[in-house]
Amino acid sequence: MKKKILITGAAGNLGGRLFNILSKKYFVIGTDIKRSNQNFKNSKFILCDLKNYKKVLKITKKIYAIVHFGSIPVEDTFKNILNNNILATYNVFEAARINKVKKIIFASSNHVVGFHKRIINLDEKCMQRPDTNYGLSKCFGENIARLYADKFNIKGFCIRIGSCLDRPTDRRHLSTWISPNDLAQLVDIGISKKYHFEIVYGISNNNRSWWNNKAAFKLGYKPKDYAENYSNKNLSRNEHVSKIALKFQGGVFVSNGFKGIVTDIE
Ligand SMILES: NC(=O)c1ccc[n+]([C@@H]2O[C@H](COP(=O)([O-])OP(=O)(O)OC[C@H]3O[C@@H](n4cnc5c(N)ncnc54)[C@H](O)[C@@H]3O)[C@@H](O)[C@H]2O)c1
Numbered sequence: 001m002k003k004k005i006l007i008t009g010a011a012g013n014l015g016g017r018l019f020n021i022l023s024k025k026y027f028v029i030g031t032d033i034k035r036s037n038q039n040f041k042n043s044k045f046i047l048c049d050l051k052n053y054k055k056v057l058k059i060t061k062k063i064y065a066i067v068h069f070g071s072i073p074v075e076d077t078f079k080n081i082l083n084n085n086i087l088a089t090y091n092v093f094e095a096a097r098i099n100k101v102k103k104i105i106f107a108s109s110n111h112v113v114g115f116h117k118r119i120i121n122l123d124e125k126c127m128q129r130p131d132t133n134y135g136l137s138k139c140f141g142e143n144i145a146r147l148y149a150d151k152f153n154i155k156g157f158c159i160r161i162g163s164c165l166d167r168p169t170d171r172r173h174l175s176t177w178i179s180p181n182d183l184a185q186l187v188d189i190g191i192s193k194k195y196h197f198e199i200v201y202g203i204s205n206n207n208r209s210w211w212n213n214k215a216a217f218k219l220g221y222k223p224k225d226y227a228e229n230y231s232n233k234n235l236s237r238n239e240h241v242s243k244i245a246l247k248f249q250g251g252v253f254v255s256n257g258f259k260g261i262v263t264d265i266e
Pocket residue numbers: 008009010011012013014015031032033034048049050051068069070071072073074083084088107108109110160161162163164165
């Protein structure tokens with residue numbers, strides 16, 4: 001029998017794509033606060049606001065793994081981030097605990113480590129250095145995943161996604177890009193492989209990457225796409241307006257509203 005998987009954020013960009021790819025292998029249920037324009041069969045899509053714990057408890061029954069992609073995907077007011085990213089994520093993990101879900105694959109972000117400089121190559125053990133309220137909420141997600149793995153044995157797989165698009169469109173993407181197919185491969189590893197808790201980087205095979213993805217490779221990740229194929233394809237230079245953005249891994253998420261002292265930041 002196919003494993004039953006719940007994808008949150010399934011009406012969104014990445015959740016929708018994952019739904020299509022993963023439903024070839026698993027019995028997938030999609031959920032989101034808004035309706036999807038995709039053609040889900042009714043039985044496979046449930047409207048649910050993740051802020052509502054009782055509803056989350058209901059939709060996580062008899063689920064093998066949750067692919068948690070529902071959240072605000074960019075910077076926002078702390079109140080919005082608190083509700084839709086932090087509280088909602090807590091509800092997902094707590095409902096998973098009550099319903100004995102085995103695994104949670106969490107859509108983390110490179111903005112968890114945005115304040116690291118670009119000259120440094122990071123692995124999964126590096127310190128979290130969030131660059132925004134948004135990045136801070138993803139630190140919470142990684143930490144609750146660690147807590148629930150160690151304390152309640154819900155296996156946690158956190159993917160620090162770089163930039164997931166059909167192809168790189170900006171020069172930064174030569175370092176951060178992941179194709180939707182490579183992302184689906186990573187999520188599938190999170191669903192199907194044996195591990196306790198992992199942090200991996202959501203990047204394709206990019207030779208300008210700032211991240212050492214050995215934790216993903218150890219579990220069998222073989223990225224098929226390569227950002228460098230697009231290096232001469234008329235890429236935008238969105239970050240080239242700011243020296244701060246170009247210095248730190250988080251780019252404009254770091255430079256927007258920056259009032260710090262660069263020389264004081266290690
Ligand atoms: N797109 C990227 O390159 C990228 C990079 C890093 C991390 N991520 C993460 O991947 C996930 C998906 O990103 P995306 O680009 O597809 O964004 P998206 O906005 O297209 O999808 C997110 C979905 O979450 C839903 N959502 C938000 N709040 C909710 C709530 N309270 N209850 C239920 N659903 C809610 C939204 O309705 C939306 O459909 C996000 O968690 C994002 O932080 C994406």
